[in-house]
């Protein structure tokens with residue numbers, strides 16, 4: 513590019529006034545505001561000016577500027593946090609918002625969001641009540657624990673327990689349980705924030721009762737057991753049974769605590785799984801304090817639960833850090849409604865529980881229904897029902913897959929390719945996140961909610977019509 517041309521291009525950039533004076537901006541100014549629209553143009557023009565200088569941009573026309581600005585407006589002009597179709601077959605998918613709430617739980621959220629409520633008000637006495645009271649009795653009832661407390665999430669629950677019960681003292685943890693959960697929850701880091709001192713015992717694959725006992729000093733406050741969540745060590749392994757751990761702690765007047773991660777109220781056998789304790793099992797084994805998430809296997813909103821001995825929960829309730837971790841009214845409303853389903857034995861009303869326990873035969877029928885719908889609507893596609901492996905997700909049952917069914921999608925001539933298809937489905941009006949196997953896109957039906965089949969069909973149609 514010659515020097516005069518370069519100068520001419522820069523001079524040719526339209527002035528801001530004429531950019532802002534275009535009719536098509538009336539689509540965006542009402543929702544984004546004139547100032548935001550102006551800032552977007554300024555930034556686009558700056559980028560183009562920079563591009564002309566370094567030779568990466570040649571087109572500095574008004575059309576080119578409008579094209580760039582309009583793609584920013586399209587991105588900014590709609591809700592960023594919005595619903596999508598989860599066709600991955602991973603039930604508790606942390607990136608996709610973990611658990612979907614039951615319809616009744618959603619209604620309780622909108623009721624308290626819209627109105628004043630009994631959040632911290634006791635209707636009997638007319639005096640101040642406690643927000644924790646709405647769910648404490650339910651958690652105690654369902655777990656057999658003496659007392660319970662809820663905070664923002666399970667990470668906060670672990671932090672609060674360690675800070676309130678073991679600050680400046682030692683906490684003994686097996687090396688096999690010093691885990692990192694996806695999304696940056698690391699036991700050693702949480703321990704450091706809490707002010708408790710981590711004492712590691714045993715080896716990665718084997719830790720014995722004597723390892724814990726030999727590490728006890730006058731500074732020791734607690735034995736902590738952590739669910740290894742998203743990984744399994746297999747082969748030559750030993751870990752200490754929770755009952756032994758609880759008893760050893762009791763004999764030395766120490767606290768036993770277990771971070772269960774994905775807490776379960778119903779026995780996993782009822783869900784067709786095996787090998788994981790319920791929250792009640794941990795309490796029955798004598799563990800003093802158990803923590804778990806509300807939005808993993810439990811199927812509620814994001815919340816962290818602490819259940820256990822009344823005296824210890826009492827110390828947590830009066831610990832000042834709790835104020836920074838307290839749960840909001842919408843979360844409490846959703847959680848209370850979810851727990852009441854367990855109380856009434858209506859686990860089947862909780863979407864997460866229902867999806868996990870769905871039988872393969874029912875899933876095959878669901879996949880056949882979806883394939884029929886897609887064949888009818890998208891004639892260019894070849895749809896085949898195939899067996900797939902689904903997952904609980906959320907760090908629970910990492911070694912176990914759930915046998916499920918899905919619909920594999922191919923196109924005649926291989927266009928669009930699987931990569932193109934997956935990416936266009938993500939940017940469809942109603943986004944769809946699908947799985948892939950052997951480079952073929954697969955819609956896992958386990959995680960489809962009522963009405964998702966129609967949304968999926970519509971998004972697939974729109975993707976193909978855009979080509």
Ligand SMILES: *Cc1c(COP(=O)(O)O)cnc(C)c1O
Nearest residue numbers: 665666667739741773774805907
């Ligand atoms: C998931 C998990 C956590 C973190 O829980 P959040 O509710 O996401 O804060 C902590 N510990 C274990 C063992 C977990 O599985």
